[in-house]
Amino acid sequence: MGLEFKELDVRPILAAGGEPFQAIMAAVEGLGPGQGLTLLAPFQPQPLYSVMQRKGFLHQVNELEGGDFEVRFSPRATEVLTSEDVQDANNWPEPSQSFDFSDLDPPQPMVRILSELETMAPGEVLFAVLAREPLFLFPELTKRGHQWAGNFDSTGSAFRIMIKRGAQDAR
Known part of the structure; x- marks a missing residue:
């Protein structure tokens, strides 16, 4: 069609x-x-x-x-972006934390996400909705040993991201 x-x-x-x-x-x-x-x-x-x-x-x-x-x-197609080390985000556990940060201005969503990840156990997943693609968050997540997958919703007005807490915070 x-x-x-x-x-x-x-x-x-x-x-x-x-x-x-x-x-x-x-x-x-x-x-x-x-x-x-x-x-x-x-x-x-x-x-x-x-x-x-x-x-x-x-x-x-x-x-x-x-x-x-x-x-x-x-x-545009809702392409899923992932960190380089993601093997199969479809098999991740259900998110243990979910947030809507779409009303916050940068850098608040990034600060809140990184702070929440520090309280989570390795392997747990956080889900967040953001007002824009978090370009500065991606390298921070990778640097800290976390995996992520995300895309824009069908309207293109919100970016959805799932982040799997890494084994250790490698800051």
């Missing part, structure tokens, strides 16, 4: 002097699994590309006759 695209034409909003960002974000929030967004605009909405990338979308641009643009935003 192919990807289904919903269409949003922001040209009338812009022609009337309006700002289409709210309408675009409402359209994105209304997308279901397996749906993308086709955006019609009188120019390439380049600042929108990074916003949509953070939400888990790739983009493809086509110039239309008359100088307008069609931008297709497709959900």
Whole structure:
């Protein structure tokens, strides 16, 4: 089954002097699994590309006759990222600790996760939801001997991570 695209034409909003960002974000929030967004605009909405990338979308641009643009935003696959030493995260035990740190600003999620891991026994698993991919946390976990696996949720708006406590804290 192919990807289904919903269409949003922001040209009338812009022609009337309006700002289409709210309408675009409402359209994105209304997308279901397996749906993308086709955006019609009188120019390439380049600042929108990074916003949509953070939400888990790739983009493809086509110039239309008359100088307008069609931008297709497709959900990227929810690739699972892992630390190099992970063999089979599917066989890890159920998390003994679960946290939603999506409302915290960096570096608080990293500080809280590292602190919680210190209280856990080797082999226990922590699960956390974060507002963004924790790029600075990954090397800290590896340095301390922990394994991790994570990915973005289907909306691309939250990063989920499972961390298996290592045998020792190798700081």
